[in-house]
Amino acid sequence: MATETTTATPTAPSATTAEITPLPAFSPDLYQRAWASIPHPSLPLIATCHAHSVTVFSLSTLSKHSVLTGGHTRSVRSAAWQPPRGKVSGKEAKRLRLVTGSFDTTAGVWTWDQGRREESLEREIRLQSGENDQEAEEEEEAEDEWELTLVLEGHENEVKSVNYSPSGQYLATCSRDKSVWIWEDVGNPNPSSEEEDEEEEDEDEWETVAVLQEHDGDVKAVAWCPDVPGRKGKYAPPRRYGDDVLASASYDNTVRLWREDGDGEWVCVAVLEGHEGTVWGVAWEGRPRENDKFPRLLSWGADEVIRVWSLKEPEEEEHGEGAAGGGGNNTWGFGVPNTMRRSLKEEWECTAVLPKVHKGDIYSVAWSTETGLLSSVGSDGVLALYQETANTTEKNEENETNGEAPTTTSAGGWKVLTTVKGAHGPYEINHITWCKRYDAGSERKGEEEMLVTTGDDGVVRPWQVRIQ
Amino acid sequence: MAKSDLDNANPTVLSVSQLPSRNLAKGHVRKGPDSKYDHILFPKQWWAGSSLNTDPSVWTSDEDEDDDLTLATEEPIDEQEIYDLLSTISDPEHPVTLGQIAVVRLDDIHLSPSPAERLDPNTLTNVEVDLTPTVNHCSLATVIGLAVRVRLENALPPNYRIIVRMKDGSHAQDDQVNKQLGDKERVAAALENDTLKGIIEKMLETCV
Numbered sequence: 001m002a003t004e005t006t007t008a009t010p011t012a013p014s015a016t017t018a019e020i021t022p023l024p025a026f027s028p029d030l031y032q033r034a035w036a037s038i039p040h041p042s043l044p045l046i047a048t049c050h051a052h053s054v055t056v057f058s059l060s061t062l063s064k065h066s067v068l069t070g071g072h073t074r075s076v077r078s079a080a081w082q083p084p085r086g087k088v089s090g091k092e093a094k095r096l097r098l099v100t101g102s103f104d105t106t107a108g109v110w111t112w113d114q115g116r117r118e119e120s121l122e123r124e125i126r127l128q129s130g131e132n133d134q135e136a137e138e139e140e141e142a143e144d145e146w147e148l149t150l151v152l153e154g155h156e157n158e159v160k161s162v163n164y165s166p167s168g169q170y171l172a173t174c175s176r177d178k179s180v181w182i183w184e185d186v187g188n189p190n191p192s193s194e195e196e197d198e199e200e201e202d203e204d205e206w207e208t209v210a211v212l213q214e215h216d217g218d219v220k221a222v223a224w225c226p227d228v229p230g231r232k233g234k235y236a237p238p239r240r241y242g243d244d245v246l247a248s249a250s251y252d253n254t255v256r257l258w259r260e261d262g263d264g265e266w267v268c269v270a271v272l273e274g275h276e277g278t279v280w281g282v283a284w285e286g287r288p289r290e291n292d293k294f295p296r297l298l299s300w301g302a303d304e305v306i307r308v309w310s311l312k313e314p315e316e317e318e319h320g321e322g323a324a325g326g327g328g329n330n331t332w333g334f335g336v337p338n339t340m341r342r343s344l345k346e347e348w349e350c351t352a353v354l355p356k357v358h359k360g361d362i363y364s365v366a367w368s369t370e371t372g373l374l375s376s377v378g379s380d381g382v383l384a385l386y387q388e389t390a391n392t393t394e395k396n397e398e399n400e401t402n403g404e405a406p407t408t409t410s411a412g413g414w415k416v417l418t419t420v421k422g423a424h425g426p427y428e429i430n431h432i433t434w435c436k437r438y439d440a441g442s443e444r445k446g447e448e449e450m451l452v453t454t455g456d457d458g459v460v461r462p463w464q465v466r467i468q
Numbered sequence: 469m470a471k472s473d474l475d476n477a478n479p480t481v482l483s484v485s486q487l488p489s490r491n492l493a494k495g496h497v498r499k500g501p502d503s504k505y506d507h508i509l510f511p512k513q514w515w516a517g518s519s520l521n522t523d524p525s526v527w528t529s530d531e532d533e534d535d536d537l538t539l540a541t542e543e544p545i546d547e548q549e550i551y552d553l554l555s556t557i558s559d560p561e562h563p564v565t566l567g568q569i570a571v572v573r574l575d576d577i578h579l580s581p582s583p584a585e586r587l588d589p590n591t592l593t594n595v596e597v598d599l600t601p602t603v604n605h606c607s608l609a610t611v612i613g614l615a616v617r618v619r620l621e622n623a624l625p626p627n628y629r630i631i632v633r634m635k636d637g638s639h640a641q642d643d644q645v646n647k648q649l650g651d652k653e654r655v656a657a658a659l660e661n662d663t664l665k666g667i668i669e670k671m672l673e674t675c676v
Contacts, residue, residue, distance in 0.1 A: 426627030
C-alpha cells in the first residue's frame with residue numbers, strides 16, 4: 001500500500017486514506033438471513049429483503065418504517081424501487097412503489113396505500129355503529145400499509161433479481177430458468193408528457209416485451225445502465241438502438257448486454273467472458289465520466305475477482321471499419337435492410353481487475369455515484385474499499401493512441417483504501433450499497449454518503465466512510 | 469421404490485463397529501483451552517435449525533464426554549467430530565447410513581486452519597468434505613451433498629464455511645454437482661422446496 005501511494009503521479013492528490021467505522025445497526029435486527037437492502041433513489045428509505053418479506057427502514061430514524069408481507073410464499077431475494085417518474089411541472093409521482101423478486105417464481109408490484117385515511121374513517125364509523133370490537137381490532141391488525149397490486153408471473157423457477165430502467169418504463173427480472181424478462185409499464189403512458197389528470201396515474205398494467213434466453217445457466221442479477229450523459233454521449237454506439245442498456249450476470253460465468261433494436265426486438269449486443277465461476281452481480285458506473293465517455297460496468301463473482309469492463313470507443317471502431325468497408329460511413333439508418341447493417345455486436349473489453357482482497361465468493365459490489373469509490377463484500381465477511389488511481393487512466397489513453405491494447409490483467413488502476421474484517425462477525429455478507437445519510441448523526445444530511453451492509457446474521461448495518 | 473430402480477442395488481455395507489470413532493483415533497492430540505468461551509462466542513444458530521429437525525446443540529457434544537456443556541466445548545471441533553455429524557445421515561435409498569456405505573469417509577474431511585492452528589475461535593474455518601457416491605452416475609449425489617451441507621450448516625457455528633464436493637472422478641457430473649452445492653442461493657432455494665426438504669429431513673432423522 002505504502003509503495004503504491006508513493007508511486008502515484010505528481011498530479012494525483014496526496015495519498016488518500018479512508019476510515020470505515022460502524023454506525024448503530026438498523027433496528028430491529030431481523031434475526032434471519034437478509035439478502036439485500038435497496039435504498040430509495042430520493043427518499044430516506046431502504047428496503048431489506050428477508051424470508052418472505054421486505055422490511056423498509058427509515059434512514060432518518062434508523063428504525064423500521066413498514067413491512068411488506070403476505071405477498072410471497074417463498075423468500076424474497078431482491079427488490080427495486082420505482083424511480084421517481086413523471087416530473088410534470090416539478091411534481092414527482094406521489095406514489096411509492098416497490099417491486100419484489102421471489103423464490104416463489106413471481107415478482108410482486110407493491111404500492112404504498114394512500115387511501116388508508118378513508119378506510120380508517122370508514123372503520124371509525126362502523127365502530128361507532130356498534131360492531132364487534134374484536135373484529136374491528138383484527139381488521140386493524142391485518143391492515144397493511146403496503147398493498148400488493150400486481151403479481152408478474154412467467155418465470156418457471158426462482159426470480160433472483162429485479163431492476164427498473166432509469167425512466168421506470170421497463171422492469172427486468174431474471175431467474176434460475178436461465179431467462180431474463182423485460183416488462184414494460186403500460187399502465188402509465190407517456191410518463192414524461194404533460195398529464196393533467198393525476199388521478200389516472202396509478203393504473204397497474206405491465207406487458208412482457210422480451211424473454212431473453214441466451215444464458216446457459218441461472219441468471220443471477222440484472223442491472224440497467226443509469227441515465228448519465230455518457231449513455232448518449234459522443235462515445236456511445238451509433239444510434240441504432242434505444243437508449244436503455246441491460247446487463248445480466250449468470251451462473252454460466254458470463255455477463256451479457258442487451259439493447260432494443262430499431263424493430264423493437266431486444267438483442268444481445270455483447271457477451272463478456274473472463275470470470276471463472278458464477279458471476280454474482282453487475283453494477284454500472286453512475287458517476288458521469290470526463291468527455292461523457294460511456295459508463296463502465298463492474299462484474300464480480302465466485303472466482304473472487306472484480307472486473308471493470310469498458311466499451312471500446314467507437315471512433316477507433318469506425319476507423320477500422322471504414323478502412324475495411326471501403327470508406328462507407330457508419331450512419332446506417334433503420335431503413336437499411338437487416339443484412340446490410342453492421343454487426344449488432346458491441347465491443348467490450350476488460351480494462352481492469354481490482355486488487356484481490358476476498359477469499360471466497362464476492363456477493364456484492366457497490367460503485368459510488370458521488371465519489372467513484374468501490375466497495376465489496378462476500379462470504380469471507382470482509383468489507384473492502386477501493387479507489388481508482390489517476391495514473392492508469394492516462395496509461396490507458398497512451399496505450400490507445402499507440403494502438404496497443406490496454407493491459408487487462410494488471411491490478412493497476414485501482415488500489416485498496418481499507419478493509420474491515422468480520423464486518424458482520426463470523427457471518428457472510430450478502431449485500432452492500434452506498435446511500436445517503438439522513439440520521440441525526442450526520443452533519444450533511446441528504447448529502448453525506450455511507451455504506452450499508454446486509455448479512456446472514458439479519459443485521460443491516462450502516463458504516464461511516466471518512467476520506468482524507 | 470422397486471429394487472430395480474435403485475441406483476446402486478447392492479452397496480457394500482460396513483458394520484457400525486468398523487466405522488472410525490473417537491476410540492480408534494487414539495493419539496490424536498486435541499488442544500484448545502483457547503476455545504473455552506466457545507459457548508458464549510458461538511451462540512447456537514438461531515435461524516438455521518428452524519426449518520429442519522436437528523438438535524442445534526449437537527456441535528458442542530461429543531460422545532466421549534458427559535453432557536456438561538462447558539466441558540464439551542473446551543475442545544475445538546476436529547475432523548472426527550465432523551465425521552460423527554455426517555456418518556449417521558441415512559442414505560436416501562437404503563436403510564443404512566452414509567458412514568456405513570462409506571460415502572462419507574474420515575480421511576476425506578479436512579479442516580483449514582486445522583484445530584491446533586486456530587488461536588482465535590472466531591477465525592473463519594473451511595470444512596471441506598469430499599463425498600464418494602456409491603456409483604459414479606448416482607443421480608442422488610446432489611441430494612446427498614445437500615443433506616451433508618444442511619447438517620453441517622445447522623450444527624456448526626457461523627464461522628465455519630462448508631465446502632461439499634464429489635471426490636475427484638467419483639461422479640460423472642462432478643463439476644456440475646460441486647458448483648450447485650457451492651451456490652448459496654441455490655442451496656437456500658432448494659431448501660424451500662417441500663419435496664426436497666422432506667427427503668432431507670428424512671435422511672437427517674437418524675442423526676443423533
